[in-house]
Amino acid sequence: MLFAVTMDVALPQDMESDLRADTLAREKAYSQDLQRAGEWVSIWRCVGQYSNLSIFDVRDNERLHEILWNLPLFPFMTIQVTPLAQHPSDIAAG
Numbered sequence: 001m002l003f004a005v006t007m008d009v010a011l012p013q014d015m016e017s018d019l020r021a022d023t024l025a026r027e028k029a030y031s032q033d034l035q036r037a038g039e040w041v042s043i044w045r046c047v048g049q050y051s052n053l054s055i056f057d058v059r060d061n062e063r064l065h066e067i068l069w070n071l072p073l074f075p076f077m078t079i080q081v082t083p084l085a086q087h088p089s090d091i092a093a094g
């Protein structure tokens with residue numbers, strides 16, 4: 001199942017710098033592991049915002065929830081999920 005997910009990040013201004021660096025490093029490793037596994041298909045920076053637009057390909061809603069819930073940055077994110085269906089004009093779909 002394909003999903004488009006927008007993640008808006010808002011880190012606290014007074015977040016301690018070591019905690020901030022550790023959280024961002026864990027987020028990057030977590031994301032890249034899922035990209036290598038094929039579940040996190042792509043990630044794009046939204047221009048001019050501390051936000052990303054990502055595509056996930058996961059078995060079901062529960063798996064996407066698990067992935068998002070376990071993001072190290074989850075407590076500092078506002079997340080919007082859009083389930084995707086095939087478009088009838090998509091030439092790649094045949």
Ligand SMILES: O=C(O)C[C@H]1C=CC(=O)O1
Nearest residue numbers: 009027028031050051052
């Ligand atoms: O910077 C972001 O968009 C937040 C986050 C999501 C994955 C990742 O590596 O960083």
